[in-house]
Amino acid sequence: MTFRPRVTGIFLSTLVLALAGCVTMRPHPISPAESLSSFESRTLDNSGLRAFLEKNLGRRIDPWPPRAWNFDMLTLTAFYYHPDIDVARAQWESTRAGEVSAGVRPTPDISLNSARRRDAQDLSPWTLTYVLTQPIETAGKRGIRITQAKEASESSRWNLAATAWRVRSRLRKTLLDLQKVSQAEEILGRERQIREEIERQIETQGGGMSQLTVSQARIALNETLLSFHDAAGKRRSLEVELAGAIGVPPAALDAVVPDFSEFDSPPEMSDSFLRAARLSALLNRADILAALSDYAAAESALKLEIAKQYPDVQIGPGYEWDQGNRKWLLGISLPVSMSIRQKGEIAGSVARRRESAARFTAIQAGILGEIDRASAAYRASLEKLQAARDLWDKQKTHQQILKERLHAGESGRFTLLNAQLVVTSSEFLYAEAFAEMQNALGVLEDAVQRPLDHASLIPEVPEKNPRPDELGE
Numbered sequence: 190m191t192f193r194p195r196v197t198g199i200f201l202s203t204l205v206l207a208l209a210g211c212v213t214m215r216p217h218p219i220s221p222a223e224s225l226s227s228f229e230s231r232t233l234d235n236s237g238l239r240a241f242l243e244k245n246l247g248r249r250i251d252p253w254p255p256r257a258w259n260f261d262m263l264t265l266t267a268f269y270y271h272p273d274i275d276v277a278r279a280q281w282e283s284t285r286a287g288e289v290s291a292g293v294r295p296t297p298d299i300s301l302n303s304a305r306r307r308d309a310q311d312l313s314p315w316t317l318t319y320v321l322t323q324p325i326e327t328a329g330k331r332g333i334r335i336t337q338a339k340e341a342s343e344s345s346r347w348n349l350a351a352t353a354w355r356v357r358s359r360l361r362k363t364l365l366d367l368q369k370v371s372q373a374e375e376i377l378g379r380e381r382q383i384r385e386e387i388e389r390q391i392e393t394q395g396g397g398m399s400q401l402t403v404s405q406a407r408i409a410l411n412e413t414l415l416s417f418h419d420a421a422g423k424r425r426s427l428e429v430e431l432a433g434a435i436g437v438p439p440a441a442l443d444a445v446v447p448d449f450s451e452f453d454s455p456p457e458m459s460d461s462f463l464r465a466a467r468l469s470a471l472l473n474r475a476d477i478l479a480a481l482s483d484y485a486a487a488e489s490a491l492k493l494e495i496a497k498q499y500p501d502v503q504i505g506p507g508y509e510w511d512q513g514n515r516k517w518l519l520g521i522s523l524p525v526s527m528s529i530r531q532k533g534e535i536a537g538s539v540a541r542r543r544e545s546a547a548r549f550t551a552i553q554a555g556i557l558g559e560i561d562r563a564s565a566a567y568r569a570s571l572e573k574l575q576a577a578r579d580l581w582d583k584q585k586t587h588q589q590i591l592k593e594r595l596h597a598g599e600s601g602r603f604t605l606l607n608a609q610l611v612v613t614s615s616e617f618l619y620a621e622a623f624a625e626m627q628n629a630l631g632v633l634e635d636a637v638q639r640p641l642d643h644a645s646l647i648p649e650v651p652e653k654n655p656r657p658d659e660l661g662e
Contacts, residue, residue: 231437232441233266233441233442234253234254237269239253239254242265246261258445263435264360264361265648267435269651270437271436273352273355274352274356274650277349284344287341288338288339291334297324299319303318304316316509318508319507323506324501324503325501326501327496327499327500328497329496330493333496336489340489341486343485344482347475347476347478348475351475351476353648353650356434359434360431362631363431364452367428368452369620369624371424373420376616380417381410381414384406384409387406387410388407388410390602391406431447455574457571458633466641471553474638475638477549477552477553480548487544491538491539491541494531494537498531500524502522503521503523505520506519556636560637563635566629567626567630570625571626574623576622577618577623581618584612588605630642
């Protein structure tokens with residue numbers, strides 16, 4: 190009887206079974222030069238971005254690309270391009286892969302052993318043992334692992350939502366800073382014109398003005414010129430910062446005019462509205478929901494450790510060819526003292542669950558304090574804004590009275606020019622108060638993680654990458 194073909198056949202069959210489920214790797218190297226080129230080619234006029242904006246805005250954008258881009262459009266553009274969202278999305282996808290691993294059933298092990306006796310005479314010199322060992326999980330361990338993996342994946346999904354909100358918040362602050370410095374540049378430009386006219390009036394009157402008055406006027410003009418150029422430089426720097434907040438190169442914004450009209454009407458905060466926003470934050474903030482998912486995952490981990498007290502069974506049917514004799518085998522194995530070894534793991538899981546509960550309580554308490562402080566600051570900023578508005582209106586009224594007196598010959602040109610300077614100064618204070626109010630509103634929105642202006646869009650971050658071609662997927 191020839192034994193070698195039989196051994197070879199069994200060996201090949203075992204090898205085929207072992208390799209049947211293997212996955213091959215597809216290389217995907219990263220080229221810094223290609224990555225840079227891909228980033229620099231980003232624009233705000235491509236068809237993919239247009240389709241993404243129209244889908245989320247629920248309307249057609251015509252003409253395309255638009256000249257003016259409001260906050261909602263720029264927010265969606267940041268969701269389309271920003272690398273932080275790509276990172277958070279990739280992290281979520283990695284966590285979701287854990288759900289697949291958790292659901293895999295234990296696979297059998299195949300062992301093949303052979304031996305050859307040299308002193309064999311009439312019998313075959315070969316002994317072959319072929320054993321298939323199948324683990325059988327007990328106490329619902331697989332189901333608990335799947336639940337734990339889903340809860341961990343849910344926590345990572347909320348991290349994606351939190352990242353999207355941070356991108357929106359950063360973009361909003363950059364836009365507000367750009368609006369503030371643009372207004373300052375405009376106001377300083379008008380103040381410059383007024384001070385230049387004052388200097389011309391002084392030169393016209395010649396010796397009618399004291400040297401001190403002449404020097405003060407020139408110093409004030411020089412200071413205004415420096416402030417004007419400083420504001421222009423800050424504006425250009427913020428335009429670059431705005432491109433970074435969106436995730437595009439600065440050249441992509443060359444033809445873009447930011448539309449600040451969404452910031453013109455700050456919402457009034459009634460007590461009932463703030464109570465509703467506070468409750469919404471405690472129920473729906475991304476970090477709250479992520480902490481709840483973390484706690485649920487910790488509880489599932491504890492269940493799994495408790496279930497591990499009950500040993501898994503290993504059944505090992507096999508076949509032995511012993512020098513010409515055929516033998517069928519059946520083995521059952523159980524680990525010993527599982528419950529004793531698991532006591533330490535269970536105690537650790539109990540402690541980690543307690544830690545997750547304490548972390549959730551701390552996050553919730555921190556949010557309450559954050560909302561209360563932000564609400565108080567926003568209300569104070571509204572009062573300051575109203576006072577600045579009243580002062581500006583008062584100075585404009587006084588300027589109008591002086592203008593009428595000048596036409597009637599009752600006051601001089603210098604008096605009116607000085608009144609105009611007071612108006613521009615009051616306008617500057619109002620712009621500062623307006624920016625302070627909008628920043629306070631942004632802090633309050635960050636505390637509740639939702640737009641508080643009813644006209645603002647509540648965008649959803651795309652859970653799938655909207656630019657697969659760019660990333661080579």
